[in-house]
Amino acid sequence: MTSAPSPTWPPAFGPDARKPRRRTLSRDLIVETALRVIDTEGMDALNMRRVAQELGTGAASLYAHVANKDELVALVLDRVYADMRHPEPDPARWREQVKDFLCQARDNLVAHRDLARAAMEANIPTSPNALDSAETMLGLMRAGGLSEQVAAYAVDALSLYVVATAVEESTRGGFAGQDPAQVDTYLDGVRSFFRSLPPERYPLIVSMVDPLTRNEGDERFEFGLDVLLDGLVAQAERGR
Amino acid sequence: MTSAPSPTWPPAFGPDARKPRRRTLSRDLIVETALRVIDTEGMDALNMRRVAQELGTGAASLYAHVANKDELVALVLDRVYADMRHPEPDPARWREQVKDFLCQARDNLVAHRDLARAAMEANIPTSPNALDSAETMLGLMRAGGLSEQVAAYAVDALSLYVVATAVEESTRGGFAGQDPAQVDTYLDGVRSFFRSLPPERYPLIVSMVDPLTRNEGDERFEFGLDVLLDGLVAQAERGR
DNA sequence: TGGCGTGAACGAACAACGTTCGTCTCGAAC
DNA sequence: GTTCGAGACGAACGTTGTTCGTTCACGCCA
Numbered sequence: 013m014t015s016a017p018s019p020t021w022p023p024a025f026g027p028d029a030r031k032p033r034r035r036t037l038s039r040d041l042i043v044e045t046a047l048r049v050i051d052t053e054g055m056d057a058l059n060m061r062r063v064a065q066e067l068g069t070g071a072a073s074l075y076a077h078v079a080n081k082d083e084l085v086a087l088v089l090d091r092v093y094a095d096m097r098h099p100e101p102d103p104a105r106w107r108e109q110v111k112d113f114l115c116q117a118r119d120n121l122v123a124h125r126d127l128a129r130a131a132m133e134a135n136i137p138t139s140p141n142a143l144d145s146a147e148t149m150l151g152l153m154r155a156g157g158l159s160e161q162v163a164a165y166a167v168d169a170l171s172l173y174v175v176a177t178a179v180e181e182s183t184r185g186g187f188a189g190q191d192p193a194q195v196d197t198y199l200d201g202v203r204s205f206f207r208s209l210p211p212e213r214y215p216l217i218v219s220m221v222d223p224l225t226r227n228e229g230d231e232r233f234e235f236g237l238d239v240l241l242d243g244l245v246a247q248a249e250r251g252r
Numbered sequence: 253m254t255s256a257p258s259p260t261w262p263p264a265f266g267p268d269a270r271k272p273r274r275r276t277l278s279r280d281l282i283v284e285t286a287l288r289v290i291d292t293e294g295m296d297a298l299n300m301r302r303v304a305q306e307l308g309t310g311a312a313s314l315y316a317h318v319a320n321k322d323e324l325v326a327l328v329l330d331r332v333y334a335d336m337r338h339p340e341p342d343p344a345r346w347r348e349q350v351k352d353f354l355c356q357a358r359d360n361l362v363a364h365r366d367l368a369r370a371a372m373e374a375n376i377p378t379s380p381n382a383l384d385s386a387e388t389m390l391g392l393m394r395a396g397g398l399s400e401q402v403a404a405y406a407v408d409a410l411s412l413y414v415v416a417t418a419v420e421e422s423t424r425g426g427f428a429g430q431d432p433a434q435v436d437t438y439l440d441g442v443r444s445f446f447r448s449l450p451p452e453r454y455p456l457i458v459s460m461v462d463p464l465t466r467n468e469g470d471e472r473f474e475f476g477l478d479v480l481l482d483g484l485v486a487q488a489e490r491g492r
Numbered sequence: 493t494g495g496c497g498t499g500a501a502c503g504a505a506c507a508a509c510g511t512t513c514g515t516c517t518c519g520a521a522c
Numbered sequence: 523g524t525t526c527g528a529g530a531c532g533a534a535c536g537t538t539g540t541t542c543g544t545t546c547a548c549g550c551c552a
Contacts, residue, residue, distance in 0.1 A: 037500080060539065069501070069502075070501080071540085072541080072542090073502065075540075075541085076499075077500090080539075132419065135420075135424065136424075136442055143457060147457055150456040150457065154456065160460050161466065162475075163460070164460055165463075165476065168472065168476070169479060172413070172417065176372070176413070180412060183373065209383070214384075216387055216390040217386060217387055217390065220390065220403075220404055223404035223405075226401065236405065236480075238483070239406070240476075243483035246482045246483070277530075300509085301508085301509080301510090310530080310532065310533095311511085312530080312531060312532075321509095321510065
Protein backbone atom coordinates (compact mmCIF):
# COMPACT_ATOMS: atom_id res chain seq x y z
CA MET A 13 0.00 0.00 0.00
CA THR A 14 3.02 2.33 0.10
CA SER A 15 3.04 4.46 -3.02
CA ALA A 16 5.79 6.73 -4.14
CA PRO A 17 5.52 9.93 -2.13
CA SER A 18 4.13 12.54 -4.45
CA PRO A 19 5.67 15.97 -3.89
CA THR A 20 3.34 18.34 -2.14
CA TRP A 21 3.19 21.62 -3.94
CA PRO A 22 2.78 24.80 -1.97
CA PRO A 23 -0.94 25.59 -2.07
CA ALA A 24 -0.60 28.45 -4.47
CA PHE A 25 0.96 26.19 -7.10
CA GLY A 26 -1.30 23.20 -6.57
CA PRO A 27 -3.41 21.89 -9.42
CA ASP A 28 -6.41 24.10 -10.08
CA ALA A 29 -5.85 26.12 -6.95
CA ARG A 30 -8.57 28.48 -8.09
CA LYS A 31 -11.44 26.00 -8.06
CA PRO A 32 -14.66 27.96 -8.42
CA ARG A 33 -16.27 28.42 -5.06
CA ARG A 34 -19.91 27.46 -5.43
CA ARG A 35 -21.93 30.14 -3.74
CA THR A 36 -25.21 28.73 -4.97
CA LEU A 37 -26.26 26.76 -1.89
CA SER A 38 -29.75 27.30 -0.54
CA ARG A 39 -32.27 25.56 1.66
CA ASP A 40 -34.59 24.67 -1.21
CA LEU A 41 -31.73 23.36 -3.31
CA ILE A 42 -30.57 21.13 -0.46
CA VAL A 43 -34.08 19.78 0.11
CA GLU A 44 -34.56 19.10 -3.59
CA THR A 45 -31.22 17.33 -3.76
CA ALA A 46 -32.01 15.20 -0.72
CA LEU A 47 -35.31 14.19 -2.29
CA ARG A 48 -33.50 13.19 -5.46
CA VAL A 49 -31.11 11.03 -3.46
CA ILE A 50 -34.06 9.35 -1.73
CA ASP A 51 -35.80 8.80 -5.06
CA THR A 52 -32.80 7.13 -6.63
CA GLU A 53 -31.19 5.30 -3.72
CA GLY A 54 -33.66 5.22 -0.85
CA MET A 55 -33.63 6.51 2.72
CA ASP A 56 -30.74 4.31 3.83
CA ALA A 57 -28.47 6.01 1.32
CA LEU A 58 -29.47 9.47 2.51
CA ASN A 59 -26.73 11.10 4.55
CA MET A 60 -25.28 14.55 4.80
CA ARG A 61 -22.10 13.70 2.92
CA ARG A 62 -24.08 12.18 0.06
CA VAL A 63 -26.24 15.26 -0.34
CA ALA A 64 -23.23 17.54 -0.09
CA GLN A 65 -21.31 15.51 -2.65
CA GLU A 66 -24.26 15.81 -5.03
CA LEU A 67 -23.92 19.58 -4.64
CA GLY A 68 -20.17 19.57 -5.07
CA THR A 69 -19.40 20.64 -1.52
CA GLY A 70 -18.79 19.24 1.97
CA ALA A 71 -21.24 18.08 4.59
CA ALA A 72 -20.46 20.95 6.93
CA SER A 73 -21.72 23.48 4.40
CA LEU A 74 -25.25 22.17 4.70
CA TYR A 75 -25.50 23.12 8.36
CA ALA A 76 -25.64 26.80 7.46
CA HIS A 77 -29.06 26.17 5.91
CA VAL A 78 -30.41 23.21 7.84
CA ALA A 79 -30.26 22.57 11.59
CA ASN A 80 -29.54 18.83 11.33
CA LYS A 81 -30.48 15.72 9.43
CA ASP A 82 -33.84 15.36 11.18
CA GLU A 83 -34.86 18.83 10.08
CA LEU A 84 -33.71 18.10 6.54
CA VAL A 85 -35.85 14.96 6.39
CA ALA A 86 -38.82 16.87 7.81
CA LEU A 87 -38.38 19.50 5.12
CA VAL A 88 -38.23 16.84 2.42
CA LEU A 89 -41.42 15.30 3.77
CA ASP A 90 -43.20 18.65 3.77
CA ARG A 91 -41.96 19.26 0.24
CA VAL A 92 -43.68 16.02 -0.82
CA TYR A 93 -46.92 16.91 0.94
CA ALA A 94 -46.90 20.06 -1.17
CA ASP A 95 -47.67 17.94 -4.23
CA MET A 96 -51.10 16.97 -2.87
CA ARG A 97 -54.15 18.24 -4.72
CA HIS A 98 -57.04 19.27 -2.47
CA PRO A 99 -60.68 18.69 -3.48
CA GLU A 100 -63.61 20.98 -2.76
CA PRO A 101 -65.88 19.18 -0.24
CA ASP A 102 -69.08 17.80 -1.75
CA PRO A 103 -71.30 16.42 1.05
CA ALA A 104 -73.01 13.96 -1.27
CA ARG A 105 -69.70 12.31 -2.22
CA TRP A 106 -67.72 12.60 1.00
CA ARG A 107 -66.82 8.90 1.24
CA GLU A 108 -65.54 8.80 -2.33
CA GLN A 109 -63.65 12.06 -1.86
CA VAL A 110 -61.93 10.82 1.28
CA LYS A 111 -60.96 7.60 -0.44
CA ASP A 112 -59.58 9.40 -3.49
CA PHE A 113 -57.63 11.81 -1.33
CA LEU A 114 -56.07 9.00 0.70
CA CYS A 115 -55.21 7.00 -2.41
CA GLN A 116 -53.53 10.09 -3.76
CA ALA A 117 -51.60 10.48 -0.51
CA ARG A 118 -50.43 6.88 -0.68
CA ASP A 119 -49.37 7.19 -4.32
CA ASN A 120 -47.55 10.35 -3.44
CA LEU A 121 -45.67 8.62 -0.63
CA VAL A 122 -44.69 5.42 -2.38
CA ALA A 123 -43.55 7.45 -5.38
CA HIS A 124 -40.56 8.41 -3.26
CA ARG A 125 -39.21 5.00 -2.28
CA ASP A 126 -39.26 4.47 1.48
CA LEU A 127 -39.71 8.11 2.40
CA ALA A 128 -42.85 6.98 4.23
CA ARG A 129 -40.58 5.73 7.00
CA ALA A 130 -39.87 9.34 7.84
CA ALA A 131 -43.59 10.08 7.91
CA MET A 132 -44.07 7.20 10.33
CA GLU A 133 -41.42 8.42 12.73
CA ALA A 134 -42.80 11.94 12.66
CA ASN A 135 -45.12 12.87 15.46
CA ILE A 136 -48.37 14.74 15.12
CA PRO A 137 -47.94 16.68 11.87
CA THR A 138 -46.88 20.28 12.37
CA SER A 139 -45.43 21.18 8.98
CA PRO A 140 -47.47 23.56 6.80
CA ASN A 141 -48.31 21.24 3.92
CA ALA A 142 -49.05 18.28 6.19
CA LEU A 143 -51.45 20.49 8.11
CA ASP A 144 -53.11 21.41 4.81
CA SER A 145 -53.85 17.74 4.24
CA ALA A 146 -55.25 17.36 7.75
CA GLU A 147 -57.41 20.43 7.21
CA THR A 148 -58.75 19.02 3.95
CA MET A 149 -59.54 15.67 5.54
CA LEU A 150 -61.37 17.36 8.40
CA GLY A 151 -63.38 19.37 5.89
CA LEU A 152 -64.44 16.27 3.97
CA MET A 153 -65.44 14.44 7.15
CA ARG A 154 -67.40 17.33 8.62
CA ALA A 155 -69.17 17.76 5.29
CA GLY A 156 -70.07 14.09 5.59
CA GLY A 157 -71.84 14.77 8.85
CA LEU A 158 -69.34 13.20 11.24
CA SER A 159 -69.16 14.75 14.68
CA GLU A 160 -66.11 16.78 15.66
CA GLN A 161 -64.69 14.04 17.83
CA VAL A 162 -65.32 11.25 15.31
CA ALA A 163 -63.83 13.34 12.52
CA ALA A 164 -60.75 14.09 14.61
CA TYR A 165 -60.19 10.45 15.53
CA ALA A 166 -60.93 9.34 11.97
CA VAL A 167 -58.32 11.65 10.44
CA ASP A 168 -55.80 10.17 12.83
CA ALA A 169 -56.69 6.55 12.14
CA LEU A 170 -56.89 6.97 8.38
CA SER A 171 -53.60 8.88 8.15
CA LEU A 172 -51.95 6.24 10.27
CA TYR A 173 -53.25 3.48 8.00
CA VAL A 174 -52.06 5.24 4.85
CA VAL A 175 -48.59 5.93 6.17
CA ALA A 176 -48.19 2.48 7.72
CA THR A 177 -49.31 0.83 4.49
CA ALA A 178 -46.82 2.91 2.53
CA VAL A 179 -44.03 1.90 4.90
CA GLU A 180 -44.95 -1.76 4.72
CA GLU A 181 -45.20 -1.74 0.97
CA SER A 182 -41.99 0.17 0.39
CA THR A 183 -40.11 -2.18 2.69
CA ARG A 184 -41.28 -5.32 0.91
CA GLY A 185 -38.20 -6.81 -0.63
CA GLY A 186 -36.12 -3.79 0.18
CA PHE A 187 -37.58 -1.43 -2.38
CA ALA A 188 -41.02 -0.26 -3.34
CA GLY A 189 -43.12 -1.51 -6.23
CA GLN A 190 -40.72 0.06 -8.64
CA ASP A 191 -39.69 -3.36 -9.91
CA PRO A 192 -42.75 -5.65 -9.70
CA ALA A 193 -40.72 -8.67 -10.77
CA GLN A 194 -38.51 -8.48 -7.71
CA VAL A 195 -41.52 -8.09 -5.45
CA ASP A 196 -42.86 -11.29 -7.01
CA THR A 197 -39.70 -13.23 -6.30
CA TYR A 198 -39.77 -11.92 -2.73
CA LEU A 199 -43.36 -13.07 -2.33
CA ASP A 200 -42.45 -16.43 -3.84
CA GLY A 201 -39.89 -16.78 -1.08
CA VAL A 202 -42.50 -15.99 1.56
CA ARG A 203 -44.89 -18.48 -0.01
CA SER A 204 -42.44 -21.35 0.03
CA PHE A 205 -41.47 -20.44 3.59
CA PHE A 206 -45.11 -20.51 4.72
CA ARG A 207 -45.64 -23.83 2.96
CA SER A 208 -42.63 -25.29 4.74
CA LEU A 209 -44.03 -24.50 8.20
CA PRO A 210 -45.21 -27.38 10.46
CA PRO A 211 -48.94 -27.79 9.68
CA GLU A 212 -49.72 -29.04 13.19
CA ARG A 213 -48.65 -25.72 14.68
CA TYR A 214 -49.75 -23.38 11.87
CA PRO A 215 -52.63 -25.18 10.10
CA LEU A 216 -54.38 -22.03 8.89
CA ILE A 217 -51.27 -20.22 7.70
CA VAL A 218 -50.16 -23.28 5.74
CA SER A 219 -53.57 -23.79 4.19
CA MET A 220 -54.08 -20.10 3.44
CA VAL A 221 -50.77 -19.31 1.80
CA ASP A 222 -52.31 -17.94 -1.38
CA PRO A 223 -54.83 -15.55 0.22
CA LEU A 224 -52.15 -14.43 2.67
CA THR A 225 -49.63 -13.56 -0.02
CA ARG A 226 -52.03 -12.32 -2.67
CA ASN A 227 -50.65 -9.24 -4.39
CA GLU A 228 -53.08 -7.75 -6.87
CA GLY A 229 -52.28 -4.10 -7.39
CA ASP A 230 -53.86 -1.89 -4.76
CA GLU A 231 -56.45 -4.47 -3.74
CA ARG A 232 -54.90 -5.02 -0.32
CA PHE A 233 -54.57 -1.31 0.41
CA GLU A 234 -58.06 -0.52 -0.80
CA PHE A 235 -59.54 -3.38 1.22
CA GLY A 236 -58.34 -1.88 4.49
CA LEU A 237 -59.39 1.56 3.38
CA ASP A 238 -62.89 0.36 2.49
CA VAL A 239 -63.20 -1.45 5.80
CA LEU A 240 -62.26 1.71 7.66
CA LEU A 241 -64.62 3.86 5.61
CA ASP A 242 -67.48 1.36 5.99
CA GLY A 243 -66.95 1.48 9.72
CA LEU A 244 -66.97 5.26 9.64
CA VAL A 245 -70.20 5.35 7.65
CA ALA A 246 -71.73 3.06 10.27
CA GLN A 247 -70.50 5.46 12.97
CA ALA A 248 -72.01 8.41 11.10
CA GLU A 249 -75.40 6.71 10.74
CA ARG A 250 -75.34 5.58 14.35
CA GLY A 251 -74.59 9.08 15.61
CA ARG A 252 -77.44 10.51 13.55
CA MET B 253 -7.08 19.13 29.98
CA THR B 254 -3.58 17.77 30.59
CA SER B 255 -3.58 15.63 33.70
CA ALA B 256 -0.57 14.18 35.43
CA PRO B 257 0.50 11.09 33.53
CA SER B 258 -0.48 8.11 35.59
CA PRO B 259 2.10 5.32 35.45
CA THR B 260 1.01 2.40 33.35
CA TRP B 261 1.55 -0.84 35.18
CA PRO B 262 2.52 -3.90 33.20
CA PRO B 263 -0.69 -5.81 32.55
CA ALA B 264 0.04 -8.57 35.01
CA PHE B 265 0.27 -6.10 37.87
CA GLY B 266 -2.62 -3.91 36.88
CA PRO B 267 -5.56 -3.51 39.21
CA ASP B 268 -7.68 -6.63 39.35
CA ALA B 269 -5.72 -8.31 36.58
CA ARG B 270 -7.57 -11.55 37.23
CA LYS B 271 -11.04 -10.31 36.44
CA PRO B 272 -13.25 -13.36 36.25
CA ARG B 273 -13.82 -14.37 32.67
CA ARG B 274 -17.57 -14.71 32.29
CA ARG B 275 -18.18 -17.87 30.37
CA THR B 276 -21.89 -17.63 30.94
CA LEU B 277 -22.87 -15.89 27.71
CA SER B 278 -25.81 -17.34 25.82
CA ARG B 279 -28.29 -16.31 23.18
CA ASP B 280 -31.20 -16.14 25.60
CA LEU B 281 -29.20 -14.13 28.10
CA ILE B 282 -28.23 -11.62 25.42
CA VAL B 283 -31.82 -11.28 24.24
CA GLU B 284 -33.09 -10.81 27.78
CA THR B 285 -30.42 -8.21 28.45
CA ALA B 286 -31.25 -6.33 25.26
CA LEU B 287 -34.92 -6.29 26.24
CA ARG B 288 -33.99 -4.89 29.64
CA VAL B 289 -31.99 -2.12 27.99
CA ILE B 290 -34.96 -1.28 25.77
CA ASP B 291 -37.31 -1.29 28.75
CA THR B 292 -35.17 1.10 30.75
CA GLU B 293 -33.66 3.36 28.09
CA GLY B 294 -35.55 2.81 24.84
CA MET B 295 -34.57 1.65 21.36
CA ASP B 296 -32.25 4.58 20.67
CA ALA B 297 -30.05 3.51 23.58
CA LEU B 298 -29.87 -0.07 22.34
CA ASN B 299 -26.49 -0.84 20.81
CA MET B 300 -24.14 -3.76 20.91
CA ARG B 301 -21.66 -2.10 23.26
CA ARG B 302 -24.42 -1.21 25.69
CA VAL B 303 -25.71 -4.79 25.83
CA ALA B 304 -22.19 -6.16 26.16
CA GLN B 305 -21.35 -3.73 28.94
CA GLU B 306 -24.46 -4.87 30.81
CA LEU B 307 -23.07 -8.39 30.60
CA GLY B 308 -19.57 -7.36 31.64
CA THR B 309 -17.96 -8.13 28.30
CA GLY B 310 -17.18 -6.54 24.92
CA ALA B 311 -19.38 -6.06 21.89
CA ALA B 312 -17.47 -8.59 19.81
CA SER B 313 -18.42 -11.39 22.19
CA LEU B 314 -22.07 -11.08 21.25
CA TYR B 315 -21.43 -12.00 17.64
CA ALA B 316 -20.73 -15.60 18.60
CA HIS B 317 -24.39 -15.96 19.54
CA VAL B 318 -26.14 -13.43 17.32
CA ALA B 319 -25.53 -12.72 13.64
CA ASN B 320 -25.91 -8.94 13.90
CA LYS B 321 -27.96 -6.23 15.51
CA ASP B 322 -30.94 -6.76 13.24
CA GLU B 323 -31.15 -10.40 14.25
CA LEU B 324 -30.86 -9.44 17.90
CA VAL B 325 -33.76 -7.00 17.60
CA ALA B 326 -35.82 -9.63 15.76
CA LEU B 327 -35.13 -12.09 18.58
CA VAL B 328 -36.17 -9.54 21.19
CA LEU B 329 -39.38 -8.90 19.28
CA ASP B 330 -40.14 -12.60 19.07
CA ARG B 331 -39.40 -12.92 22.76
CA VAL B 332 -42.07 -10.30 23.46
CA TYR B 333 -44.61 -12.01 21.20
CA ALA B 334 -44.08 -15.10 23.37
CA ASP B 335 -45.91 -13.33 26.21
CA MET B 336 -49.18 -13.33 24.27
CA ARG B 337 -52.04 -15.42 25.61
CA HIS B 338 -54.10 -17.16 22.94
CA PRO B 339 -57.88 -17.61 23.30
CA GLU B 340 -59.91 -20.60 22.15
CA PRO B 341 -62.13 -19.45 19.25
CA ASP B 342 -65.79 -19.02 20.16
CA PRO B 343 -67.79 -18.25 16.98
CA ALA B 344 -70.47 -16.41 18.92
CA ARG B 345 -67.95 -13.94 20.37
CA TRP B 346 -65.45 -13.59 17.54
CA ARG B 347 -65.57 -9.80 17.37
CA GLU B 348 -65.00 -9.43 21.10
CA GLN B 349 -62.24 -12.01 21.03
CA VAL B 350 -60.42 -10.29 18.19
CA LYS B 351 -60.67 -6.96 19.97
CA ASP B 352 -59.39 -8.39 23.25
CA PHE B 353 -56.51 -10.11 21.51
CA LEU B 354 -55.46 -6.94 19.71
CA CYS B 355 -55.73 -4.86 22.87
CA GLN B 356 -53.51 -7.38 24.55
CA ALA B 357 -51.05 -7.15 21.69
CA ARG B 358 -50.95 -3.40 21.95
CA ASP B 359 -50.47 -3.47 25.73
CA ASN B 360 -47.72 -6.00 25.23
CA LEU B 361 -45.94 -3.74 22.73
CA VAL B 362 -46.20 -0.43 24.55
CA ALA B 363 -45.06 -2.14 27.75
CA HIS B 364 -41.60 -2.19 26.17
CA ARG B 365 -41.13 1.47 25.33
CA ASP B 366 -40.68 2.05 21.61
CA LEU B 367 -39.94 -1.56 20.72
CA ALA B 368 -42.92 -1.28 18.37
CA ARG B 369 -40.65 0.60 15.98
CA ALA B 370 -38.85 -2.67 15.37
CA ALA B 371 -42.15 -4.40 14.70
CA MET B 372 -42.99 -1.72 12.16
CA GLU B 373 -39.75 -2.10 10.27
CA ALA B 374 -40.11 -5.86 10.21
CA ASN B 375 -41.57 -7.32 7.07
CA ILE B 376 -44.20 -10.03 6.91
CA PRO B 377 -43.80 -11.85 10.24
CA THR B 378 -41.73 -14.99 10.03
CA SER B 379 -40.69 -15.54 13.64
CA PRO B 380 -42.32 -18.45 15.53
CA ASN B 381 -44.24 -16.50 18.15
CA ALA B 382 -45.36 -13.80 15.72
CA LEU B 383 -46.69 -16.56 13.49
CA ASP B 384 -48.57 -17.97 16.48
CA SER B 385 -50.38 -14.66 16.83
CA ALA B 386 -51.21 -14.58 13.12
CA GLU B 387 -52.50 -18.15 13.37
CA THR B 388 -54.70 -17.23 16.32
CA MET B 389 -56.11 -14.20 14.53
CA LEU B 390 -56.89 -16.25 11.45
CA GLY B 391 -58.66 -18.81 13.63
CA LEU B 392 -60.84 -16.15 15.26
CA MET B 393 -61.75 -14.61 11.90
CA ARG B 394 -62.55 -17.88 10.21
CA ALA B 395 -64.68 -18.86 13.19
CA GLY B 396 -66.49 -15.57 12.66
CA GLY B 397 -67.44 -16.64 9.17
CA LEU B 398 -65.10 -14.39 7.20
CA SER B 399 -63.92 -15.75 3.86
CA GLU B 400 -60.31 -16.84 3.48
CA GLN B 401 -59.35 -13.74 1.50
CA VAL B 402 -61.15 -11.33 3.79
CA ALA B 403 -59.63 -12.98 6.87
CA ALA B 404 -56.16 -12.81 5.34
CA TYR B 405 -56.48 -9.14 4.42
CA ALA B 406 -58.07 -8.37 7.78
CA VAL B 407 -55.22 -9.88 9.78
CA ASP B 408 -52.85 -7.71 7.83
CA ALA B 409 -54.81 -4.51 8.26
CA LEU B 410 -55.50 -5.05 11.95
CA SER B 411 -51.90 -5.98 12.76
CA LEU B 412 -50.72 -2.93 10.89
CA TYR B 413 -53.09 -0.72 12.82
CA VAL B 414 -52.01 -2.14 16.18
CA VAL B 415 -48.30 -1.81 15.47
CA ALA B 416 -48.62 1.64 13.93
CA THR B 417 -50.67 2.84 16.88
CA ALA B 418 -48.07 1.49 19.28
CA VAL B 419 -45.31 3.27 17.39
CA GLU B 420 -47.21 6.54 17.32
CA GLU B 421 -48.08 6.36 20.99
CA SER B 422 -44.61 5.38 22.13
CA THR B 423 -43.09 8.22 20.12
CA ARG B 424 -45.37 10.87 21.62
CA GLY B 425 -43.13 13.13 23.61
CA GLY B 426 -40.18 10.84 23.26
CA PHE B 427 -41.35 8.08 25.56
CA ALA B 428 -44.46 6.02 25.96
CA GLY B 429 -47.23 6.54 28.45
CA GLN B 430 -44.92 5.63 31.26
CA ASP B 431 -45.13 9.15 32.62
CA PRO B 432 -48.61 10.51 31.85
CA ALA B 433 -47.72 13.94 33.20
CA GLN B 434 -45.04 14.45 30.57
CA VAL B 435 -47.39 13.30 27.83
CA ASP B 436 -49.81 15.96 29.04
CA THR B 437 -47.22 18.71 28.86
CA TYR B 438 -46.33 17.53 25.36
CA LEU B 439 -49.98 17.66 24.32
CA ASP B 440 -50.30 21.10 25.89
CA GLY B 441 -47.51 22.21 23.60
CA VAL B 442 -49.32 20.79 20.59
CA ARG B 443 -52.54 22.50 21.67
CA SER B 444 -50.98 25.93 21.98
CA PHE B 445 -49.23 25.42 18.64
CA PHE B 446 -52.50 24.53 16.92
CA ARG B 447 -54.21 27.52 18.50
CA SER B 448 -51.46 29.79 17.21
CA LEU B 449 -51.99 28.74 13.59
CA PRO B 450 -53.51 31.22 11.11
CA PRO B 451 -57.29 30.60 11.22
CA GLU B 452 -57.78 31.67 7.62
CA ARG B 453 -55.62 28.80 6.39
CA TYR B 454 -56.49 26.17 9.02
CA PRO B 455 -60.02 27.07 10.24
CA LEU B 456 -61.00 23.53 11.21
CA ILE B 457 -57.77 22.63 12.96
CA VAL B 458 -57.88 25.81 15.00
CA SER B 459 -61.51 25.33 15.94
CA MET B 460 -61.14 21.62 16.69
CA VAL B 461 -58.03 21.73 18.87
CA ASP B 462 -59.66 19.91 21.77
CA PRO B 463 -61.12 16.97 19.82
CA LEU B 464 -57.86 16.68 17.87
CA THR B 465 -55.67 16.47 20.96
CA ARG B 466 -58.06 14.55 23.21
CA ASN B 467 -56.19 11.92 25.20
CA GLU B 468 -58.50 9.76 27.27
CA GLY B 469 -56.84 6.46 28.00
CA ASP B 470 -57.27 3.98 25.19
CA GLU B 471 -60.27 5.77 23.70
CA ARG B 472 -58.38 6.80 20.57
CA PHE B 473 -56.92 3.36 19.98
CA GLU B 474 -60.23 1.60 20.59
CA PHE B 475 -62.06 4.00 18.30
CA GLY B 476 -59.97 2.97 15.32
CA LEU B 477 -60.20 -0.67 16.32
CA ASP B 478 -64.00 -0.48 16.57
CA VAL B 479 -64.24 1.25 13.22
CA LEU B 480 -62.15 -1.49 11.62
CA LEU B 481 -64.15 -4.26 13.29
CA ASP B 482 -67.47 -2.63 12.37
CA GLY B 483 -66.31 -2.49 8.79
CA LEU B 484 -65.31 -6.14 8.96
CA VAL B 485 -68.68 -7.17 10.39
CA ALA B 486 -70.31 -5.32 7.50
CA GLN B 487 -68.03 -7.21 5.10
CA ALA B 488 -68.96 -10.51 6.75
CA GLU B 489 -72.69 -9.82 6.50
CA ARG B 490 -72.35 -8.62 2.91
CA GLY B 491 -70.45 -11.75 1.88
CA ARG B 492 -73.10 -13.97 3.46
C1' DT C 493 -12.83 53.46 -5.00
C1' DG C 494 -11.17 51.22 -1.09
C1' DG C 495 -11.43 49.06 3.33
C1' DC C 496 -14.28 46.10 6.29
C1' DG C 497 -17.64 43.28 8.66
C1' DT C 498 -20.57 39.35 8.25
C1' DG C 499 -22.51 35.26 6.80
C1' DA C 500 -21.37 31.27 4.39
C1' DA C 501 -18.21 27.65 2.69
C1' DC C 502 -14.82 24.48 3.91
C1' DG C 503 -11.40 20.85 5.58
C1' DA C 504 -10.34 18.52 9.51
C1' DA C 505 -11.62 16.41 13.36
C1' DC C 506 -14.54 14.10 17.05
C1' DA C 507 -17.53 10.74 19.09
C1' DA C 508 -20.61 6.94 18.51
C1' DC C 509 -22.00 3.25 15.93
C1' DG C 510 -21.97 -1.78 13.68
C1' DT C 511 -18.88 -5.03 12.53
C1' DT C 512 -14.47 -7.78 11.70
C1' DC C 513 -9.96 -9.45 12.64
C1' DG C 514 -6.44 -12.05 15.02
C1' DT C 515 -5.38 -13.84 19.29
C1' DC C 516 -5.99 -16.03 23.48
C1' DT C 517 -8.07 -19.24 26.75
C1' DC C 518 -10.88 -22.36 28.80
C1' DG C 519 -12.89 -26.93 29.04
C1' DA C 520 -13.73 -31.34 27.33
C1' DA C 521 -12.46 -35.34 24.52
C1' DC C 522 -9.04 -38.67 23.47
C1' DG D 523 -1.30 -34.97 29.47
C1' DT D 524 -1.97 -33.35 24.99
C1' DT D 525 -4.95 -31.56 21.48
C1' DC D 526 -8.55 -29.01 19.57
C1' DG D 527 -12.38 -26.13 18.87
C1' DA D 528 -15.88 -22.91 20.52
C1' DG D 529 -16.17 -18.75 22.37
C1' DA D 530 -14.36 -14.54 24.80
C1' DC D 531 -11.76 -10.53 23.96
C1' DG D 532 -9.17 -6.08 22.73
C1' DA D 533 -8.11 -3.49 18.97
C1' DA D 534 -9.23 -1.73 14.88
C1' DC D 535 -11.86 -0.31 10.52
C1' DG D 536 -15.26 2.21 7.99
C1' DT D 537 -19.35 5.00 8.20
C1' DT D 538 -22.27 8.13 10.30
C1' DG D 539 -23.94 12.94 12.33
C1' DT D 540 -22.08 16.94 13.96
C1' DT D 541 -18.74 20.72 15.52
C1' DC D 542 -14.65 23.59 15.36
C1' DG D 543 -11.59 27.11 13.59
C1' DT D 544 -10.34 29.21 9.55
C1' DT D 545 -10.90 31.28 5.15
C1' DC D 546 -13.21 33.70 1.83
C1' DA D 547 -16.47 36.44 -1.15
C1' DC D 548 -19.82 39.82 -1.31
C1' DG D 549 -22.28 44.19 -0.04
C1' DC D 550 -22.15 48.30 2.63
C1' DC D 551 -20.33 52.78 4.08
C1' DA D 552 -16.97 56.36 3.85
